[in-house]
Each structure stands twice: as C-alpha cells, then as structure tokens.
Amino acid sequence: MNAILFVEQTLNGLQFGVTLFLMAAGLTLVFGIMNMVNLAHGAMYMVGAYLAVAATQWTGSYLAGVLLALVGTLLVGVVTEVVALRTLYERDHLDQVLATFGLILFFNELVAIIWGRAALFSDLPQALSGHIELVTNLRYPVYRLMIIIVGLLVALLLWYVVTRTRLGMLIRAGASNRTMVSALGINIRLLYTIVFGFGAALAGLAGVMAGPIYAVQPGMGELILIQVFVVIVIGGIGSIRGALAGAIIVGMVDTMGRxxxxxALGALISPTAAEAAGPALASMLIYLLMAVVLALRPEGLFPARGH
Amino acid sequence: MVRNPVRLFSAALLATSLVAAPAFGADTVKIGFITTLSGPAGIIGKDMRQSVELALEHLGGKMGGIPVEVIFGDDQFKPDVGKQVADEMLKKHKVDFVSGIIWSNVMLAVAPTVTAAGTMMIGTNAGPHQLAGEMCSERFFTTSWQNDSTPEAMGQHLQDLGLNDVYLIAPNYAAGKDMLTGFKRKFKGRIAAEVYTKLGQQDYQAELSQLRAKNPKAVFVFLPGGMGIQFLKQYSQAGLRGQYPLYSVYTVDELSLPAVRHAALGQFETRYWSPDLDNAANKKYVGDYKKKYGKLPSFYGAQSYDGMMLIDSAVRAVKGNLKDQKGMIAAMRKANYASTRGKYSYNVNHFPIQNYYLLKAVAGPGGAGDVPVMQIQKAVFKAHKDSYYTKCKMKW
Known part of the structure; x- marks a missing residue:
C-alpha cells in the first residue's frame, strides 16, 4: 500500500460520498421537515439520469442536456408532490411507504415504456472523458474530479441556503415546529412543495452525474436508495450536516473496504480465506457500520435539533 | 414474466403447411427461449432474440414442415427468476425445447430443472464446467462452448508471447471462476493479482486504482455485457489504455463496441466465432442480420441462431415426431446443420469440439471515427476439446 494509492482511493471514496450526499440531502429534508417517508426519491435520481441522456441527445450539447434534466426533474418532483404526496402528510408512515413504493413501480414502468428495458450508456463530452495528472503518477479521471467539485459546491450552497437565508430559516422552523410556523401565517404547503421540488432536483443532479458511471436503466434508483437510507440513519434523520458526514463516511468505508x-485480512488470516471473505465482507461493511451507529447513537451522529 | 409470444405462422404459412402436414406428430414446435431482456445485460438478450427471429425467418417459420412458436422469457439476470420462467415454460406452455440462457449461475438453476422434467435443453451461451463434467445430461446440448475453453485460448496466447505479471479481473460468480481457472490452465507465467468483483458492478474506479498500484505487465479481464462497457470506458478515462495492454474474453464484442468505440481499438480477444469468419452460413447470417437490424450481430446471436438450426436438424431427422427424443438426440450429436462457425462436432458431453481464434478490434470500414470491428488474426486452438469431458459418464 503506498501513499498515491491511498490518496487515489480517498478521492474515489469522496466521489462516491458526494453522489450519496446529493441524494441524502433531499431525502433527509423531506423526512425531517414533512415527516414523510419517501421511497420514491430513487425514482427522481433515475428520472434525472434518463432526462439527461434524452436531453443531451436532443440538444446535442452536454451542458444544455444537464440543465434541462435538472429543470425537468424539479418539475417532475413538484408535480409528484402536488398530485400524489400532498394527501399523505397526515397519514401514518406505513401508508406513505405503500404509496411511495407504488410511485417507484409507476416511474420504473414509465421509463421502461418510453426508453425500453435495456440500459442506456451515455457518453461524455471529449473535454471530460480524459484524465489529468494531479501530482506525479497520480492520474485521475477529469469527470470524477468534476463530480467531487460539484458535490462539494452544492453542499456549500445548501449550507448557505439553510443557515443564511429566509427560506432556510423557514425550513429549519418547519422542521422544529410545523404548527407554529403555519400559525405565524407561513404557507407551509407551498414550503413543502418547494422543499420537495428541490430535493427531487438534487436527486436528479446525482442521477445526471452518475449516468455516465453507472448504466442508465429502470430500477437504478433503488440500487442506490438503500445506501442513501444507510447514510441518513448514520448521519441523523433531518440533518443536512448529518447527511454530508454520513455520505462521506459511507462513501469512504465502502471504497476503502473494496x-x-x-x-488487510490476508495479513491476519490465510490468503485463501481472505480471498473468499474479503469481497463478501466489503459489501457488508456499511451495514455493519449502520448497526454499530444504531446501537451506540440511535439518533445518528449529527441529529437535527428540535426533535 | 413471459412476454410477447412470437407467433411466426401467418395465415398463408398455415395454409401451405396444411398441405404438407406430416402424417403424425405435433402441430407446432414450441420453443421456450430464456434470456436476459431487462437491465444492462438486456442488450445481450436483444441480440439473441433478434437472431432467433432471423433464424425462424430463414427457416420459413417451420421446422421439418411444422410451424414453430417461440416463447421468450426474461430471467432478469437472476437464477431464481430463470428457474420460475423455466417452470412456467414447462408446465403452462408445455414447450418441446428450452433454449437460451446467458449466465452460468442461471444455467445451473435452469438446465437440471428442464432435463429432469424430460424436456430437451439447448444452451446458447453459458457453459458452466459442472454441465460439461459430472452433471452432463443426454437431454442437454449447447451450441456455444465450455466456459474455460475461450480463456484457455487467451492463456495459451499470452504464454506464447512469454508475458509475466498479468493482472486478472473477473466477476465473482460461477463463470468468473471458470474463466480464470481456464486462463491459468494454459498460462504458466507470474500472476500479479487475481481480483473478483461484484457481479453486475458498474463502477470500477477502486479496482483500477489498485491495478495501477500493482503496475502489472498486462491485464486480462472477463467482464461480459454492461460490465465490460463500463470497465473499458473507465479504463480509458483513467489513462490506463496504452499503459497496460489489455487482453479479454467476452468483454469486447459487437454489442460493446458501438458504446465503447475507440476505447477498444487494438484490443485482443479470443473466441470461437467472428463476424468475418468465412463460410456460407455465416455470410448469410451476418449479411441478413445487418440488413434487418442495421448492425453487426455478436457471438451471442450466432450461438442462438445456431441453436434454432440445431433444433431444426433434429426435428427434421425425426420427421416432426417430437415424441422420438432418442432420435432427436442421435440427430443432434451429428451437428448436421450449417453452423455459423463452420463444421464442428460434438464431444461425449454434448459440448462442441471447435476452433478458437485470436481476434483484434480494428478500425471499422468508415475509418477512425467508425465503430471498430473484430478481425480474426489466427487460430490459437484447432478442434479444441474442453477440459471436463472425461468427467462426463455419458455413453453414446
């Protein structure tokens, strides 16, 4: 194990982590503020990825495709909230789980009808498909570096919006005491729609960026959604800070484990046993971590205040 | 999950077949074709399905004068679903043959189910070593290969080149293990590392970082379908192409080339078949496939096309009497049909004895910007037998 390899794997972990963060941010806000279990969050990720592929092909420009996909996912999120989810806020979690599971099936079938069941493989523009040499011998793909930068910028922006703006204040107030916020004359329904829409757009952004790395296919959202739930359980439900910390931890642990x-096991037990146990244990690692966090700090590492 | 039963007999065909109907036997030949039609592996299933449809078109929708009905099933890349689909084919549709299957883990669940039910199974891709050895069955035939054979050819080629420090990557499942076992059977040089990845994995960045740290002399991978597409792109994005020569089996093919393009140029593969293989049956298959679907078929398709032709040869031999299974088995053992790979014969375990070639991805007819094509360089093995047939106790 040398230093360059370690740095490179750290970057890989960070890149996976920020992708998870973009998903987790929206999910944790919806959960924390609206007290809504939204399994259909993965569907927004998938919708973002598909819209990016379609819009890039349609406009012929990667940047235009990405922007259209983000706006498109925002709209899909808003429409979903207004049409389907509004009626569910007062219901218990089981009803919400059932209804949003139905939405997963709906969106998966919808993209399968429009784009077919086979996976789409999207291409990157020439400028992003290469690699750069960060320091001697450390070459890293440009695209993955861009994901890290975009992810961290979005985290910064979210921090600013939530802590420094009026909208953020309302979001925090809504999370702490929803009744009081509406008693003060704030249109809480509109606030919910806005939060849900932007949560969907963040998931869409994650999908747009993951598209060229993973295959774009029906059901791709569920594959990552489970890991995102792990993230918000570790980080603390309803907390953006927790989502960021949880995402980076899960991204790192998963990558480093692989x-x-x-x-490491080979040094402890026989190489053949490590050969068999290593890959299996690596894929379990984040769930083990979640179990440990749940046992020691059931609220998560950075619980949202006011709960 | 059986979708779109393709009924390939039009009224006109039916009318003509009434005239030529055999005295006894079935009124339709029912074939259940199971493959993966959803997810990243769906591109493989599509190619197989299109080739089956082309074969039926070439056969005029009939085998031995009897109309053919093919029912397509999607195994969703899962052994349990594959087994359920096979059960449905056997019990509900009462098929006469089950065919297809891409994945070895699915094949190991499906083939014993089908043969134990007394129905014939014609595999058109997966060749797990168990089915070539102790689990061989007289009702099981394959038009493809035993998993180990193709990587054996690549192992032999790298051995002949005298390479050392080769880095091996394969998915962690039945065929992945077979492939690396086959490679190591013929390659005696040093192995830098042997890495098993998750089946269906899409992101290989962590593995690529490990690879670079090991600084091997060459890399050998088996990553079929969508896995290979992602791997090759990421290999190129990480700047490893050109740094470490990459050799592969079932990774660069006519399905991945349109998606990977220049990231595959110069890549070596071994294989028993190639679109440029020079024989009449192959020219007809490749030419008509290209005309109908606008692109080149892959070996998955060629095997599936051959599978239909093999069944046709058996049905014709027993004059449409599908109850005469002994007669059909005897006919299939002769491999008496125009295969896209040219003439071949069957070993005692019903696996082909055939040639394996070294292929190279070269620029397509349209030049550098065009989709690359595979080109035969030389034959590595002639009339190669798989490494497990001695364990098969079948007597002919």
Missing amino acids: AFLKP
Whole structure:
C-alpha cells in the first residue's frame, strides 16, 4: 500500500460520498421537515439520469442536456408532490411507504415504456472523458474530479441556503415546529412543495452525474436508495450536516473496504480465506457500520435539533 | 414474466403447411427461449432474440414442415427468476425445447430443472464446467462452448508471447471462476493479482486504482455485457489504455463496441466465432442480420441462431415426431446443420469440439471515427476439446 494509492482511493471514496450526499440531502429534508417517508426519491435520481441522456441527445450539447434534466426533474418532483404526496402528510408512515413504493413501480414502468428495458450508456463530452495528472503518477479521471467539485459546491450552497437565508430559516422552523410556523401565517404547503421540488432536483443532479458511471436503466434508483437510507440513519434523520458526514463516511468505508479489506485480512488470516471473505465482507461493511451507529447513537451522529 | 409470444405462422404459412402436414406428430414446435431482456445485460438478450427471429425467418417459420412458436422469457439476470420462467415454460406452455440462457449461475438453476422434467435443453451461451463434467445430461446440448475453453485460448496466447505479471479481473460468480481457472490452465507465467468483483458492478474506479498500484505487465479481464462497457470506458478515462495492454474474453464484442468505440481499438480477444469468419452460413447470417437490424450481430446471436438450426436438424431427422427424443438426440450429436462457425462436432458431453481464434478490434470500414470491428488474426486452438469431458459418464 503506498501513499498515491491511498490518496487515489480517498478521492474515489469522496466521489462516491458526494453522489450519496446529493441524494441524502433531499431525502433527509423531506423526512425531517414533512415527516414523510419517501421511497420514491430513487425514482427522481433515475428520472434525472434518463432526462439527461434524452436531453443531451436532443440538444446535442452536454451542458444544455444537464440543465434541462435538472429543470425537468424539479418539475417532475413538484408535480409528484402536488398530485400524489400532498394527501399523505397526515397519514401514518406505513401508508406513505405503500404509496411511495407504488410511485417507484409507476416511474420504473414509465421509463421502461418510453426508453425500453435495456440500459442506456451515455457518453461524455471529449473535454471530460480524459484524465489529468494531479501530482506525479497520480492520474485521475477529469469527470470524477468534476463530480467531487460539484458535490462539494452544492453542499456549500445548501449550507448557505439553510443557515443564511429566509427560506432556510423557514425550513429549519418547519422542521422544529410545523404548527407554529403555519400559525405565524407561513404557507407551509407551498414550503413543502418547494422543499420537495428541490430535493427531487438534487436527486436528479446525482442521477445526471452518475449516468455516465453507472448504466442508465429502470430500477437504478433503488440500487442506490438503500445506501442513501444507510447514510441518513448514520448521519441523523433531518440533518443536512448529518447527511454530508454520513455520505462521506459511507462513501469512504465502502471504497476503502473494496480496496484494502482483502489485503488487510490476508495479513491476519490465510490468503485463501481472505480471498473468499474479503469481497463478501466489503459489501457488508456499511451495514455493519449502520448497526454499530444504531446501537451506540440511535439518533445518528449529527441529529437535527428540535426533535 | 413471459412476454410477447412470437407467433411466426401467418395465415398463408398455415395454409401451405396444411398441405404438407406430416402424417403424425405435433402441430407446432414450441420453443421456450430464456434470456436476459431487462437491465444492462438486456442488450445481450436483444441480440439473441433478434437472431432467433432471423433464424425462424430463414427457416420459413417451420421446422421439418411444422410451424414453430417461440416463447421468450426474461430471467432478469437472476437464477431464481430463470428457474420460475423455466417452470412456467414447462408446465403452462408445455414447450418441446428450452433454449437460451446467458449466465452460468442461471444455467445451473435452469438446465437440471428442464432435463429432469424430460424436456430437451439447448444452451446458447453459458457453459458452466459442472454441465460439461459430472452433471452432463443426454437431454442437454449447447451450441456455444465450455466456459474455460475461450480463456484457455487467451492463456495459451499470452504464454506464447512469454508475458509475466498479468493482472486478472473477473466477476465473482460461477463463470468468473471458470474463466480464470481456464486462463491459468494454459498460462504458466507470474500472476500479479487475481481480483473478483461484484457481479453486475458498474463502477470500477477502486479496482483500477489498485491495478495501477500493482503496475502489472498486462491485464486480462472477463467482464461480459454492461460490465465490460463500463470497465473499458473507465479504463480509458483513467489513462490506463496504452499503459497496460489489455487482453479479454467476452468483454469486447459487437454489442460493446458501438458504446465503447475507440476505447477498444487494438484490443485482443479470443473466441470461437467472428463476424468475418468465412463460410456460407455465416455470410448469410451476418449479411441478413445487418440488413434487418442495421448492425453487426455478436457471438451471442450466432450461438442462438445456431441453436434454432440445431433444433431444426433434429426435428427434421425425426420427421416432426417430437415424441422420438432418442432420435432427436442421435440427430443432434451429428451437428448436421450449417453452423455459423463452420463444421464442428460434438464431444461425449454434448459440448462442441471447435476452433478458437485470436481476434483484434480494428478500425471499422468508415475509418477512425467508425465503430471498430473484430478481425480474426489466427487460430490459437484447432478442434479444441474442453477440459471436463472425461468427467462426463455419458455413453453414446
């Protein structure tokens, strides 16, 4: 194990982490503020990825495709909230789980009808498909570096919006005491729609960026959604800070586990046993971590205040 | 999950077949074709399905004068779903043959189910070593290969080149293990590392970082379908192409080339078939496929096309009497049909004895910007037998 490899794997972990964060931010806000379990969040990720592929093909420009996809996912999110989810806020969590599970099936079938069941493979513009040498011998794909930068910028922007703006104040107030906020004359329904829409757009952004790395296919959202739930459980439900910390931790643990667990085990037990146990244990690692966090701090590492 | 039963007999065909109907036997030949039609592997299933449809078109919708009905089933890349679909084919549709299957883990669930039910199974891709060895069955035939054979050819090629420090990557499932076992059977040089990834994995960045740290002399991978497309793109994005020569099996093919394009140029593969293989049956298949679907078929398609032709040869041999299974087995053992790979014969375990070639991805006819095409360089093995047939106790 050398330093360059370690730095490179750290970047890989960070890149996976920020993708998870974009998903987790929207999910944790919806959960924390609206007290709504939204399983259909993964569907927004998928919608973002599909819209980006379609819009890029349609306009012929990657940037225009990405922007159209973000606006499109925002609209899909707003429409979903107004049409389907509004009626569910007063219901209990089981009803919400059932209804949003129905939305997953709906969106998966919808994209399968429009784009077919086979996966789409999207291409990157020439400028992003290469790699750069960060320091000697450390070459890193440009696209993955861009994901890290975009993810961190979005985190910064979210922090600013939530802590420094009036909208953020309302969001925090809504999370702490919803009845009081509406008693003060704030249109809480509109606030919910806005939060849900932007949550969907963030998930869409994650989908747009993940598209060229993963295959764009029906059901792609569910594959990542489970990991996102792990993130918000570890980070603390309803907390943006927790989502960021949880996402980076999960991203790192998963990547490092895949990279270093087998050699590390090989030093402890026999290489053949490590050969078999390493990959299996690596894919379990984040769930083990979640179990440990739940046992020691059931509220998560950074619980939202006011709950 | 059986969708779109393709009824390939029009009224006109039916009318003509009434005239030529055989004295006894079934009124339709029912074939259940199971493959993966959804997800990233769906591109493989589509190619197989289109080739089956083309084969039926070439056969005029009939085998031995009897109209053919093919029912397509989607295994969703899951052994349990594959087994359920096979059960449905057997019990509900009462098919005469089950065919298809891309994945070895699915095949190991489906083939014993089908043969135990007394129905014939014609595999058109997966060749797990169990089915070539102790689990061989007289009702099971394959038009493809035993998993180990193709990587054996690549292992032999790298051995002949005298390479050392080769880095191996394969998915962690039945065929992944077979492929690396086959490679190591013929390659005796040093192995830098042997890495098993999750089946269906899409992101290989962590593995690529490990690879670079090991600084191998060459890389050998088996990553079929969508896995290969993602791997090759990421290999290129990470700047590894050109740094470490990449050799592969079932990774660069006519399905991945349109998606990967220049990221595959110069890539070596071994395989028993190639679109440029020079024989009449192959020219007809490749030419008509290209005309109908606007692109080149892959070996998955060629095997599936051959599968239909093999069944046709058996149905014709027993003059449409599908109850005469002994007669059909005897006919299939002769491999008496125009295969897209040219003439081949069957080993005792019903796996082909055939040639394996070294292929290279070269620029397509349209030049550098065009989709690359595979080109045969030389034959690595002639009339190669798989490594497990001695474990098969079947007597002919």
